[in-house]
Amino acid sequence: MTAVTVYGLKTCDSCKKALKALExxxxxxxxxxxxxxxxxVVKVPDWLDAVGATALVNTRSTTxxxxxxxxxxxxxxDPAGVLIAHxxxxxxxxxxxxxxITVGWNATSLDALLAGAAE
Known part of the structure; x- marks a missing residue:
């Protein structure tokens, strides 16, 4: 089974939901x-290549x-530069x-991760 890594903030509600569902x-x-x-500097460009700026940049955030x-x-x-800085x-x-690689958490996220982890 492939390792699953969750990148987020400890105080983020979506992150808490994801961690609870994974557990x-x-x-x-x-x-x-x-x-x-x-x-x-290493991860952000990889994530942008995988999911795109529209999926990764949160234009609804307080930031x-x-x-x-x-x-x-x-x-x-330059979404990479801005995401690295913020x-x-x-x-x-x-x-x-x-x-x-998934971004956000919804009803289908766990299914996608289970399929990816089985690889």
């Missing part, structure tokens, strides 16, 4: 805080609302299970 499914996983426990217009414009041209701008959780 309930008996899927071994590791939680990593995106602010301090991950090399964003987005508090950003200057210049920074918002920069996010459209990790709380990422939609959460970002979950890696083998070759499967």
């Amino acid at each position: 309930g499914a008996g899927l071994p996983h590791t939680f990593v805080d995106i602010r301090e426990g991950v090399d964003r 987005w609302r508090n950003m200057s217009g210049e920074d918002r414009e920069l996010a459209t041209h 990790p709380t701008l990422m939609k959460r959780p970002v979950i890696e299970a083998g070759s499967v």
Whole structure:
């Protein structure tokens, strides 16, 4: 079974739901805080390649609302640079299970992860 890594924030409700569902499914996983426990310079470009900026940049977040217009414009041209500088701008959780990368948490997320972890 492939290792599952959950990247997020400890206080994020979506991350808490994901962790609870993974535990309930008996899927071994590791939680990593995106602010301090991950090399964003390496991971963010990989995530953007896998899911795209639209899926990864949270334009409904407080971080987005508090950003200057210049920074918002920069996010459209250089999403990696903005996400590296402002990790709380990422939609959460970002979950890696083998070759499967998901962003956010919904009813189908667990099924996708179980399929990816079985690889």
